[in-house]
Amino acid sequence: MMRIGRWGMTALGLTLMTAACGATNPEAGEDATPIKRVPTPPNEFTPVELEATIDDLIAELNKHATRSMQMAIVLKDATGFWAPVVTAANRALGDLGVIGNVIGPISQSGDSDEDEALQNDQIAQVVEDGAEALGLAPFNDIQTAAVDAAVAAGVPVVTLDTDVASSKRALFVGTLDKAAGATAAQTLLAMLPPAPGTVILHGNENPAWSNGIDRTQGAQGVFEAAGYDVLVRQSTWDDGGDVEDVDWMQAQIEAADPPVVGMIGLFNISYRCAIAAEAAGKPDIPIVAFDFDPKTVDYMREGRIKATHTQRQYYQGYLVPYILYGIKNIGLDATRQILAPQMVDDIRVNTGLDVVPADKIDAYNDFLDSIRANQ
Template sequence: MTAACGSGEPAGAGEQVTPIRRAPTPDNEFKPVELEATVDRLVTEINASASRPMQMAIVLKNAAGFWAPVVTAANRALGELGVIGNVLGPVASSEDGPGSDELQNQQIEQAVADGAEVLGLAPFNDIQTAAIDEAVAQGVDVVTLDTDVAASKRSIYVGTLNRSAGATAGRTLLAMLPPPPGTVIIHGSIDTAGTSGLERTQGAQEVLQQAGYEVQMRQSNWNDTGETDDVDGMQALLEAADPPAVGMIGLFNISYRCAMAAEAAGKPDLPIVAFDFDPKTVDYLRQGRIKATHIQRQYYQGYLVPYILYGIKNLGLDATKKILAPQMVDGSQVNTGLDVVQADKIDAYNDFLGSIDANQ
């Protein structure tokens, strides 16, 4: 998928372009006021500078489902900025050909060859390190989103801070649990090759263990047979838990499988909290089977990245970081935070997503 946005005739270098005017975000209890204020400060500083047009590319892992709001937001930001830019989704891989991560490396190389001066990237994993560093070596500033490649020469990461997010989800579940002893099943990741999922899982695990609960882990499975394997595996953990299971927590967009496993184990009333806003997760929220979910604000990740790239190129990296300071962690990570959505707030949250065209 390629969604193109562009400006009209480019102005000369250093020439002041038409001031940026953001589309207003309607007021809602879920509106991230601090993030909105940060973007407004960035816009103010950009409008006060001698801006210049540029070409940018936003390369994503996908363009549908979880990623649809990212595409919408990135295209909106590109249009408001008036830059020449593309939002690039995945290139289809074949069974005998290179994998999606290798194909993404080719996309990065091609975007740079096509003239991109700045690059937003949602990398698959550390296999993108060399491609990022090569782009930077050619003078292209890179900002990552959703998944970080901290060992690379990217300028800034924008997204969820995974250990903190896992801890938040753990605390959400804690408020629903009886006092220990008890076992909590975590549907997360122990795969050291995927640091984001591992950190999120560790964050939840630490909170629950420190509160005195036993924790049993189930590695999430995204393969074709993953749903059956996950449900069967978690059912077995629930039935064998000693002390008995008192709650479950899912840390990815397939969190709804926790509710399926609890039903299969004859424990339909077990407290469950989830991640993301998959339609199946929403169905279980409406039924009261999942008590709360945690949304990663992927719309704001997609929206912020073009603005940050534009700021880096026009204001400089240090000046841009100073503007982003309220959301900055460790000098190079922008924390977009989480929306904690209780089951009785589903309609209000859907209304907010609809108001910014961010429905999945």
């Protein structure tokens, strides 16, 4: 059955709401219904170790009686990059047989303060409505007080994609940005002539966005250690960003000394690097990208972008409900022990990164299709 809670279309704003079927504890003398999930089809991009960890968690949970509970997954968005998270979270809720909603705006207000305040209201609302566990993709530390209030009410919180490190959340699940930036840099480094040379990095230098800073510094450190000069372009997200970013990078390509020998984009607007190189008359500069934006894929098919690096947001969305269920059923310490192969410390669960060469686009699309994770 589809059970619809009242956490979706409320005065909190325009949200996308989905739900899973409810489960009840078995009657005395009955066997617990085991958790089952559809196996992931084998593919060269299947994260084998991550899949094994999920299976281990399910195996441990199946040693215990099923538990009826409510949980909520609150996202900063529900479209584009976030669509696979919605798909995966709903699949996990269905596997577990819990009552739950995935909540996220289907259009941003354009006002960051308003969006952050809306999410704080959503967190408070789902706790008031009876959620026993909360998965949260926060905007930033603005969510600290709301997270701490949920925890104080007995609701464990697991963050995904972006952390609220200053809060009392139990765990963070996502990409480790500094390591991700370094991985992308190593991909490009293998394509570069020996130093000296200049590398243009389309990244972030705004300290208000810690994830972007970490990813940028991770990449920058690799190139500088290898002896290259690095020019960082602060990515422009406002209207007109395509023109501003491209004009800046084009000018640097035309003027840099030593010459530009490579370019790297660290966000979903990485394709701007290819536009800038073409505008400067240097279409053969090796470029690597981040994320799987359709424009990036188009440039990959043309051979202009050599590889991209994609976050496993599907697995973030899939893991979080299982982790929350584990925390409530077998405890945080036992859940953490099972997750240990994917953890870098006591708090952070690393879902890793997929490196996709340009000649593997179709294979990667097949993998995404197989888990219904295409954006």
